[in-house]
Amino acid sequence: MMLSPEQIIRINQKIRLRRVKYNDICAEMTDHIACKIEAELKNEIDFERLLHKTMMEVNPRKFQRNLLIQANLNAVKEFFGNIGDLRLVVKSIAMTFIIGSFINLFSKNTPEFAETALKSAFSIAYFLGFILILWANKYIRNSRLLTTGTVFFFIATFSQFFLKLERLAWTGASNHQLLFFMTACFSFILCSGYANLFRQFKKLKTA
Template sequence: MTLSPNQVSKISQKISSSQVYYTDIRAELTDHIACKIEAELQKAEDFENLLQKSFAEVNPKKFQQSLLIQAHLNSLKAFLGNLGDLRIMVKTILMTFVIGSFINLFSKNTPEFAETVLKTAFLIACCSSFILVLLGNKYYGNSRLLTAANVLFLLASLSQFFLRLEWLNWTGATHQQLLFSLSACFSFILCSGYTNIYRQFKKLKHA
């Protein structure tokens, strides 16, 4: 038995009050519970009782948590998958050349300062992704868009900690070579991360 628009609205309202924060997860949970209720209504059970029963069986918070974990894993998989994307790799190489050449201008005498400048500029660029997603955007409540930005910020933060000149001296490379390598890593993180965010925007606009 198909639910009426009023009944679907009641499900949606109940989900909205159950601390499910993301619009796409609310829609998916609404559809999930509606399907459960429709199957049971064929047995002539009361809608209100079935609604309470369905919410008891499907914990909205756990449902949301499960989808968020999966969204982060999918976003990370897409991020790493960009290593095989020729266009992204070309952009990474071009960005590395531009940034690396600029950093190389003053890296010979002050490599530590050059590293600080590089990392600061990189972190600012990554933080801008949150501003892009959260401010002035009607899709800010979409979990897949937010997880794409979150993965970019997480990887940017980890790279800031682990990619250090002093920790890479064991390679025997010069400071200039190491800074170019750091520029390449940071450039790929930016290109791959922003590509994933753009892809999510595109999907939402055509949904």
């Protein structure tokens, strides 16, 4: 038996009461629960009983948590999968040479200052992306957009910690070479992170 629009709304309301925050997860869960109820529904009187039963079986908070875990794994896979995107790699290389030419002015005499300048510029660039996500999530509340932004933020943050001249000194490379390598890594992180963010915005726009 097919559910009425009013019954669909009722399912959605019950899900919202269980602290399911994201619109896309709420829509997916509403469809999932509606299908389970329709498979068993014989008459209008059974609806509330089946709704209560199905909500207990599905557990909306656990359902949301599982989808968020999967979304984060997909976001990480998509982020590093961009290594195979030729157009994005070309952009990263171009950015590396442009930024590297400025960093080169300071790297010979003041490598520490060059490292600080590089990381400061990089921090500002990815922090703007994080602010964009916070603003968008306030209005859109889409789990895939949020996880894409979160993965971008954490990879960018951890790269700042691991990519340091002193940590890379064991390679025996010169400060100039190490700074160029760091610039290449940061450039790829920025290009990959923003490419994924804009891809998610485009999907939301066409949905």
